Amino acid sequence: xxxxxxxxxxxxxxxxxxxxxxxxxxxxxxxxxxxxxxxxxxxxxxxxxxxxxxxxxxxxxxxxxxxxxxxxxxxxxxxxxxxxxxxxxxxxxxxxxxxxxxxxxxxxxxxxxxxxxxxxxxxxxxxxxxxxxxxxxxxxxxxxxxxxxxxxxxxxxxxxxxxxxxxxxxxxxxxxxxxxxxxxxxxxxxxxxxxxxxxxxxxxxxxxxxxxxxxxxxxxxxxxxxxxxxxxxxxxxxxxxxxxxxxxxxxxxxxxxxxxxxxxxxxxxxxxxxxxxxxxxxxxxxxxxxxxxxxxxxxxxxxxxxxxxxxxxxxxxxxxxxxxxxxxxxxxxxxxxxxxxxxxxxxxxxxxxxxxxxxxxxxxxxxxxxxxxxxxxxxxxxxxxxxxxxxxxxxxxxxxxxxxxxxxxxxxxxxxxxxxxxxxxxxxxxxxxxxxxxxxxxx
Ligand code: EPU
Numbered sequence: 001x002x003x004x005x006x007x008x009x010x011x012x013x014x015x016x017x018x019x020x021x022x023x024x025x026x027x028x029x030x031x032x033x034x035x036x037x038x039x040x041x042x043x044x045x046x047x048x049x050x051x052x053x054x055x056x057x058x059x060x061x062x063x064x065x066x067x068x069x070x071x072x073x074x075x076x077x078x079x080x081x082x083x084x085x086x087x088x089x090x091x092x093x094x095x096x097x098x099x100x101x102x103x104x105x106x107x108x109x110x111x112x113x114x115x116x117x118x119x120x121x122x123x124x125x126x127x128x129x130x131x132x133x134x135x136x137x138x139x140x141x142x143x144x145x146x147x148x149x150x151x152x153x154x155x156x157x158x159x160x161x162x163x164x165x166x167x168x169x170x171x172x173x174x175x176x177x178x179x180x181x182x183x184x185x186x187x188x189x190x191x192x193x194x195x196x197x198x199x200x201x202x203x204x205x206x207x208x209x210x211x212x213x214x215x216x217x218x219x220x221x222x223x224x225x226x227x228x229x230x231x232x233x234x235x236x237x238x239x240x241x242x243x244x245x246x247x248x249x250x251x252x253x254x255x256x257x258x259x260x261x262x263x264x265x266x267x268x269x270x271x272x273x274x275x276x277x278x279x280x281x282x283x284x285x286x287x288x289x290x291x292x293x294x295x296x297x298x299x300x301x302x303x304x305x306x307x308x309x310x311x312x313x314x315x316x317x318x319x320x321x322x323x324x325x326x327x328x329x330x331x332x333x334x335x336x337x338x339x340x341x342x343x344x345x346x347x348x349x350x351x352x353x354x355x356x357x358x359x360x361x362x363x364x365x366x367x368x369x370x371x372x373x374x375x376x377x378x379x380x381x382x383x384x385x386x387x388x389x390x391x392x393x394x395x396x397x398x399x400x401x402x403x404x405x406x407x408x409x410x411x412x413x414x415x416x417x418x419x420x421x422x423x424x425x426x427x428x429x430x431x432x433x434x435x436x437x438x439x440x441x442x443x
Pocket of ligand 1: 134173242339340426
């Protein structure tokens with residue numbers, strides 16, 4: 001392995017509370033899917049408020065390889081799918097391992113060209129992250145899936161037809177897969193046990209703008225009536241509620257005061273409840289250029305018990321940043337991770353810095369989940385408050401990486417954080433934002 005470059009290491013001089021204002025743009029986990037949805041249209045689409053992050057660049061490259069013309073207009077992207085074509089397998093494979101988005105090209109490419117080639121998938125290292133629900137759903141629509149050395153090759157010899165589907169778990173990606181395939185499949189699709197995250201509802205709004213007919217029923221049932229053609233969209237995505245919560249947790253862990261412009265209360269209600277219950281304070285500004293101000297009101301933070309879950313539960317991506325703040329709360333906090341089986345590995349680095357976090361295979365503090373029976377380390381007990389000391393850290397994945405960064409900011413002394421480029425996958429200009437909030441960091 002080559003040694004890390006200086007640009008990929010950040011020296012963090014911790015102990016300074018973050019103070020100031022930053023802005024979040026469109027949600028990473030909507031923007032990347034919206035870009036793929038543009039493939040379905042027979043007109044150009046416009047996506048506003050697009051953050052400059054690595055995941056967007058990867059999807060842009062992939063779209064361009066498939067013949068989509070992508071242009072910039074300020075912070076908007078214009079996506080013209082008039083000349084969609086197959087990309088050479090070796091070109092797509094340049095992106096193998098760097099993003100999970102290519103799997104969502106299946107439905108649109110089958111509709112457009114009758115064939116899709118998908119490289120091996122990457123994304124964060126948070127457990128095996130299988131794609132069995134995706135492939136099962138695509139087969140039910142009539143796709144034939146062949147595994148090749150280069151990845152997956154899909155065809156639809158008899159076209160794609162609407163179907164009845166029931167997901168084993170309300171997977172975000174599999175729900176998006178079904179939506180992007182069903183909108184132009186022949187007939188009606190009924191999806192049960194669908195994910196209903198705000199990013200999913202926003203994708204449905206965008207598809208509706210293109211001409212899709214989608215009904216969201218109660219109890220996680222989504223019905224999609226296939227249409228023969230879709231037009232373009234002009235869409236401003238919902239704000240990034242994961243980034244907003246990450247900065248909120250950074251404010252709390254460092255004893256600071258951060259206003260996140262663009263953050264919206266409705267997308268973050270569950271987070272806000274937990275933030276307040278542990279002793280954080282917030283104020284919502286509903287004006288057009290508003291946001292949410294998050295701060296540590298002084299005094300001690302309180303321990304809590306929380307369980308990550310699908311929407312409207314506490315997001316799995318909010319867990320890692322908040323746990324850093326919980327190391328500063330008095331008492332025993334319990335975190336039960338029920339979405340991913342291996343999303344607590346980052347706590348070892350926090351312990352190295354002085355935190356007291358013990359991880360367990362049992363389902364602690366909540367209802368038993370599917371991981372308890374399968375022996376995964378997916379619960380944590382955090383004893384606090386602990387004094388954190390600077391350390392040398394290596395970032396394992398995006399969200400864990402941001403939690404390492406928060407820990408380094410909250411710690412006394414200098415931390416050297418390696419692998420910070422991973423944070424650019426999902427946090428726009430995070431170094432400039434750190435500087436704007438008064439953090440002392442350098443390369
Ligand atoms: N799952 C399967 N089989 C499948 C698909 C999913 O078993 O075919 C399992 C997964 O292994 C996991 C659970 O279902 O245990 C949930 O996975 P889901 O499909 O919901 O996640 P995803 O679509 O791969 C998106 C976000 C994640 C976010 C999750 C949950 C994107 C690009 N990624 O992943 O975001 O944590 O939903 O909300 O939208 C991140 O932004 O850092 C990130 C990891």
